[in-house]
Amino acid sequence: MSALSIEHVSKAYALDGAQRPVLKDINFAVGQNEILAIVGASGCGKSTLLRLIVGLDGDYRGSIVRGDGDTVPAKIGMVFQDHRLxxxxxxxxxxxxxxxxxxxxxxxxxxxxxxxxxxxxxxxxxxxxxxxxxxxxxxxxxxxxxxxxxPGILLMDEPFGALDSILRMRLQEELLAIWEKNRLSIVIVTHDVEEALYLADRVIVMEPNPGRIRDVIPVDLPRPRNRSSMLLTQLKKRCLSMLV
Known part of the structure; x- marks a missing residue:
């Protein structure tokens, strides 16, 4: 059962009288209690995609279903890079x-x-x-x-990006502890490949111009994960090879 389903979502902005595509045919689902990470180069539409999911922008093609589609739509929580308190x-x-x-x-x-x-x-x-x-x-x-x-789904847009590396690792651990207690679905956008692989059950790798999914990498490693493990290092190399 999916907590979130994205089907054939495309998005374009008007620029100098023409439509500039930002997202092209995005398809994925987020399972109940799953952590999904999205990584990609700047400008590939990661944050735009979160804005569509949370409902801040309704101008797109395709389908976004929050919940299983048969009941009340899942509630969405949002955490930005800037705390916005x-x-x-x-x-x-x-x-x-x-x-x-x-x-x-x-x-x-x-x-x-x-x-x-x-x-x-x-x-x-x-x-x-x-x-x-x-x-x-x-x-x-x-x-x-x-x-x-x-919320049934927590969206996080570079939530630890402005923090130093030690504090970032500490908050990653706290996020996992909260996830264990609440068992909600999390979608986290990050530029940090290591963070994505450490936190997520799956990592979506996006590429730009227009933003589209290049690959989906399952992270079949038990928790708590060893940041320096050979398997995590191999997955990191695989992600980076697609991003560089």
Missing amino acids: YPWLTVEANVDLAFDTSPLPARERREKVQHYIDLVGLSDYSKAYPRQLSGGMAQRAAIARALAQE
Whole structure:
């Protein structure tokens, strides 16, 4: 059963009176509880594809089905490279925004907000403002806000790209721990091939002009994965050979 199905999706932008294709005939599905990574050169349409999936842009050809197609569409959560927290709100208030349209009683709402703050390890910073957080802490707060929507699918657009390598690895581990607890489907766009292979069950390799799928690489390695394992190194070489 698929959490997300993309069928023959193409997208073009108008430029100087002509249509410039950005995505061409994209086809893939994301399984329930699967982590799918998308890698590719700059300009291959990775972020554009996420915008289509989340519904920020409805001008495309093809079909995007969120959920199995027979029930209510799956809810989508989104995490960007920039945390996009409201600077005038505390961590607690930023996460609480996820419940703005919820009919939950106030007490239960507060409990849920605290649950997701605890989940990302920010219990001691619930009253802090974004300016008082490190980059990694702010990104964890953004992940908490996305998870508070209780999505079936979490989309992540270069979520750790602006962080240093040590912090990036730490947040990768935290993301996997959250995934283990919540068992949701994740689609992560990243320029980091090693990150993609470490996190994902499958890696889609895209190529540009227009953006299209070149290959889909299954990562049949048990978790927790060894970043320096020979198999992961071989898969990395395979990915890079297609990207360079």
